[in-house]
Amino acid sequence: MRIAVDAMGGDNAPQAIVEGVLLAAKEFNDLEFVLFGDETKIRSAIGTQTIDEKKIRIVHTDEKINSDDEPVKAIRRKKQASMVLAAQAVKDKEADALFSAGNTGALLTAGLLIIGRIKGIDRPALMPILPVIGKKDQQFLLMDAGANADCKPENVYQFGLLGSYYAKFVQGIEKPRVALLNNGSEASKGNDLSKKAHALLAQDGELNFIGNIEAREILTGDADVVVTDGFTGNAVLKTIEGTSLALLKLIKSQIMTGNLKTKLGGLLLKDAMTDIKDVMDYSKHGGAVLFGLQAPVVKTHGSADKVAVYYTVKQIRRIIDSHVIDDLVAHFNALNQKKQAEME
Incomplete structure (x- = not known):
């Protein structure tokens, strides 16, 4: 199970994000993480801890979405932002879920515009x-x-x-x-x-x-x-x-x-x-899960510390393991086919 992490999102990023990921990585051997963000700052947050590069990979980018950025404009203009790259990794099936503590509106926009909603669901919540x-x-x-x-x-x-x-x-x-x-x-x-x-x-x-x-x-x-x-x-x-x-x-x-x-x-x-x-x-x-999309997208508080990050990662692991998204897709596909048959 691989989680794409917006390492630069949130008030305490990347320190709290990295520390929470490290806690989760120690406990769950079946999890892998791709951290998107400033590599220098991320490695500084890791400090002297030894990490398994196969389990925790860093994708460098200098660009990030700020808390006061207008969501739609930010997602469309900041193509190399850590949140955008993380969402793209999920869309491309390079990761199973997206995690961020950043701009809520931007994350909602990234989920809708990049990852996409499940067909048949009008509005993810x-x-x-x-x-x-x-x-x-x-x-x-x-x-x-x-x-x-x-x-x-x-x-x-x-x-x-x-x-x-x-x-x-x-x-x-x-x-x-x-x-x-x-x-x-x-x-x-x-x-x-x-x-x-x-x-x-x-x-x-x-x-x-x-x-x-x-x-x-x-x-x-x-x-x-x-x-x-x-x-x-x-x-x-x-x-x-x-x-x-x-x-x-x-x-x-x-x-x-x-x-x-x-x-x-x-x-x-x-x-x-x-x-x-x-x-x-x-x-x-x-x-908070943005539920109704093609993949799990989970938002934690902007002020989240390492404990909040750890518990959110634990929650994401349960979501991926449950295959609830696959079941939702199958359910709404069946509903769509039923409606289409009734119309014919």
Whole structure:
């Protein structure tokens, strides 16, 4: 399994990217990496560590896509950028997946314009993996988290198909529960998009659609896949992340500024607080998958450290090993042939 890595993407590149790759390379003997970026900086990040040149290869380029670059222009004009070369390697079948911590918009554009979407899927979606509170090791998928701000009901319905496939083939959930994010549990609730998307999801007998779910319930584990438009999903994702960080800071502040009794209580709760922090730490749940393309494209946070990179690589390995993309292609090919036969 070979992963094309945009080594220059992200706030801490290439240091964090390289360190995370090295951690993963030590653990997984079946992985190979192609690092695209400034070779001098990449080798400086490697330092004195000895690497197997067969497992970790460097492709030099001076060009990179910056965080403030306009996505479409950057992909089209910066032909030698590390992200573009990594995407091209995937398209040319020289790598099985693309990983980046760089410009999200540019990565979405590279995925669509270079790698290409699966025939039959109108819009690939950005799909982060989020923790379930109170249930150890349980997670849920949120689609779309920002790839498509404006959606049609058909898009949201396809997000349900995509998420269900990922949950089944990658996470091993036999019958994933799919829910539609809405402002009420009743089928009649929501705007026009929500009502029409609900109808489409409910009509598909192969989907385990459980109906609407409210934002306050998505962290409880009632659904394995939560679907919505990209604008709403992105707002929800950032609210969850921001609230989690704020609560942890608030609890720490109250303990540190409290009296002796409070500080002693905080000391007794130290292990529990560490466990809570680990659960809410997005870096340990992997990256966000741009799902619906011809190959896995995975994005981690721009501020990702080596731990986040390691866990994202681990996630990519599971995706490749599951062959979920091949199954998706076969499924939508069958759907397309069925539609064509019906038209004839």
